[in-house]
Amino acid sequence: MKERNDTRSRRQRSLTREQIIDASIRLLDEGGEGGLTFQALSKLLATGPGAIYWHVADKSDLVTAACDEIIARTMEAKPAGASPQETIRALALDLFDAIDAHPWVGAALMSAPGQLPMVRIFERIGQQVRSLGVSAEHEWSAVSALLNYILGVAGQNAANAKLAAVQGLERASFLGEVSAAWSALDPESYPFTRSVAAQLPAHDDRKDYLDGIDLLLRGIVASS
Incomplete structure (x- = not known):
């Protein structure tokens, strides 16, 4: 059981918050907030919802993080x-x-x-x-x-x-x-x-x- 939990933990950490945010921006651009679901995000990232929840609290947190990424990019210039x-x-x-x-x-x-x-x-x-x-x-x-x-x-x-x-x-x-x-x-x-x-x-x-x-x-x- 410990080995299985350790493997799951490593998989969760291998998926980065940046990857999740980039994928979320893609889904939001394609379908707005309604298009961003953890099911769609899991499919796009080829992972399970648990790996995503390791990095973000909920959908609201995810949308805010995606928004912040766009704003941060805009502020760079x-x-x-x-x-x-x-x-x-x-x-x-x-x-x-x-x-x-x-x-x-x-x-x-x-x-x-x-x-x-x-x-x-x-x-x-x-x-x-x-x-x-x-x-x-x-x-x-x-x-x-x-x-x-x-x-x-x-x-x-x-x-x-x-x-x-x-x-x-x-x-x-x-x-x-x-x-x-x-x-x-x-x-x-x-x-x-x-x-x-x-x-x-x-x-x-x-x-x-x-x-x-x-x-x-x-x-x-x-x-x-």
Whole structure:
């Protein structure tokens, strides 16, 4: 019995946490959180659930770990000689692209407040905001505004792309229909919406996102 237990223990240790996380990311990318099950993970890794539980507590722990791996990879790039504004802008764009490529990451971040993947982002933004000379009194508000904007817009963009894929929507056609519907709204009740309706079909999500970052940064700098 002892020999059998020793063999099982060696097998569990031979499977690394990194291998489990990489396989989990693959399953999450393919099927979202619903696609990540210990049965599917065991099959992909050609092992038993016990070997996986040796390294992770449960599915929630696994999703957070997978999310942290994506965020850590995204944090690796640091533009050399960039100003704090340029660094924040580059970071914001990298996060936008990472969440677009891995749509489940946005929800995973929202489900793990105060945990490492969120703290990584918070710390990186916080360092740059401090480098801008923002007063201690306004640091929290400035960092929170940037963090909430980045995760909110990037997460919504990923959700929109997922919905479009599920429903088989073609972007140009869908936005054209929405634009036509907005243009037909009552002019007295919806003057602004009607005025921007024509811009909707050709708007660039990434450019709009970065424009928002620039607006926030100008406000932060002006108030510092």
